[in-house]
Amino acid sequence: MENKVPIVSVVSSFSGLTMPVIGMGTASYPPVDAGTLKSAIVEAIRAGYRHFDTAFIYGSEQPLGAAIAEALNIGLIKSRNELFITSKLWCTYAEPDLVIPAIKMSLENLQLEYLDLYLIHWPLKFSKEVSRLPVPKEEVSVIDIKSVWSAMEECQLLGLTKAIGVSNFSSRKLEEILSFAKIPPAVNQVEMNPLWQQKELNEYCKAKGIHVSAHSPLGSKGTLWGDNRIFDCHALKEIAEAKGKTIAQICLRWVYQQGASVIAKSFNKKRMEENLEIFDWSLSVEELEKIRGLPQCKFNSIGTFIEPSAELEAQL
Numbered sequence: 001m002e003n004k005v006p007i008v009s010v011v012s013s014f015s016g017l018t019m020p021v022i023g024m025g026t027a028s029y030p031p032v033d034a035g036t037l038k039s040a041i042v043e044a045i046r047a048g049y050r051h052f053d054t055a056f057i058y059g060s061e062q063p064l065g066a067a068i069a070e071a072l073n074i075g076l077i078k079s080r081n082e083l084f085i086t087s088k089l090w091c092t093y094a095e096p097d098l099v100i101p102a103i104k105m106s107l108e109n110l111q112l113e114y115l116d117l118y119l120i121h122w123p124l125k126f127s128k129e130v131s132r133l134p135v136p137k138e139e140v141s142v143i144d145i146k147s148v149w150s151a152m153e154e155c156q157l158l159g160l161t162k163a164i165g166v167s168n169f170s171s172r173k174l175e176e177i178l179s180f181a182k183i184p185p186a187v188n189q190v191e192m193n194p195l196w197q198q199k200e201l202n203e204y205c206k207a208k209g210i211h212v213s214a215h216s217p218l219g220s221k222g223t224l225w226g227d228n229r230i231f232d233c234h235a236l237k238e239i240a241e242a243k244g245k246t247i248a249q250i251c252l253r254w255v256y257q258q259g260a261s262v263i264a265k266s267f268n269k270k271r272m273e274e275n276l277e278i279f280d281w282s283l284s285v286e287e288l289e290k291i292r293g294l295p296q297c298k299f300n301s302i303g304t305f306i307e308p309s310a311e312l313e314a315q316l
């Protein structure tokens with residue numbers, strides 16, 4: 001099947017690394033069983049998705065690996081190289097000696113020899129004692145970014161991943177990495193949608209050549225960390241109706257027109273297909289202006305999984 005999703009270049013020492021601009025998310029809430037997850041991913045590959053976003057903490061690496069094996073087996077894809085696979089270093093492993101074992105564990109879960117992109121999931125480190133949510137604030141600190149980033153660089157140099165990056169990083173934290181990095185972060189994956197536009201962060205990343213990837217582009221409807229605000233937004237509804245598109249399509253197209261890529265999750269066949277139908281039309285200048293003026297509100301705050309700590313937030 002011909003792939004209709006445009007690609008974007010991402011920085012890597014492996015020349016010509018590109019990433020499809022839509023990736024399928026695999027974090028589900030409430031969590032689904034491994035069989036359901038695997039079938040949804042096979043369905044997504046059938047629908048044309050070639051980019052998948054997972055993380056050690058999601059528990060979706062194994063089902064994604066099983067789905068890739070099945071897709072190869074039944075001929076949906078000819079080679080693993082047709083896919084772009086991202087995974088993430090969880091906070092418990094965010095110290096230099098644990099990074100290479102952590103990526104190897106992710107690769108084993110995925111039954112893969114390399115990732116396309118490995119991200120530091122949050123600029124946070126949890127102590128080894130963490131066993132409950134929300135994580136007690138005494139168990140959380142800001143990562144030692146210099147040593148952890150150097151271990152991430154090692155992952156790329158060893159060929160365990162083609163590119164490295166970060167997630168949920170502020171421009172301040174990126175600036176810190178850029179001051180010593182031998183390999184700059186290729187990507188910053190952050191919450192981004194019409195109700196949390198990340199204007200300044202986008203400008204900063206553009207200036208530094210860091211690609212922004214938008215997670216929670218639909219406001220994470222139905223999850224612990226999101227809500228229905230996007231789908232209840234009157235202005236987005238009006239634009240959608242006038243264009244004969246859905247609110248979801250308006251959000252995804254908006255992210256794409258900002259120059260970012262998008263990670264959207266749907267395990268429903270009809271909605272996964274709908275989410276790919278955003279490349280043969282565009283939002284007008286007036287529509288973009290209307291979206292630009294929408295009141296802003298962050299959804300996926302770290303407060304959903306760690307105890308509130310003003311002191312910690314001030315360091316991020």
Ligand SMILES: NC(=O)C1=CN([C@@H]2O[C@H](COP(=O)(O)OP(=O)(O)OC[C@H]3O[C@@H](n4cnc5c(N)ncnc54)[C@H](OP(=O)(O)O)[C@@H]3O)[C@@H](O)[C@H]2O)C=CC1
Pocket residue numbers: 024025026027028053054121167168189190214215216217218219220221222223226246248249263264265266267268271272274275300
């Ligand atoms: N780096 C990070 O810290 C984070 C990364 N992520 C990544 O980003 C991915 C996407 O973000 P996520 O938070 O899941 O939320 P999204 O914004 O992608 O929203 C997902 C929700 O929207 C629903 N949905 C999807 N498409 C449509 C549609 N066309 N119409 C109506 N509803 C729709 C889904 O339901 P249904 O499945 O039933 O269609 C699901 O309930 C995650 O799965 C994960 O991979 C997410 C959060 C944080």
Ligand SMILES: O=C[C@H](O)[C@@H](O)[C@@H](O)[C@H](O)C(=O)O
Pocket residue numbers: 027055057133225300304305
């Ligand atoms: O346990 C913690 C949560 O899964 C938290 O990590 C998520 O909100 C996350 O950032 C994601 O990527 O989905």
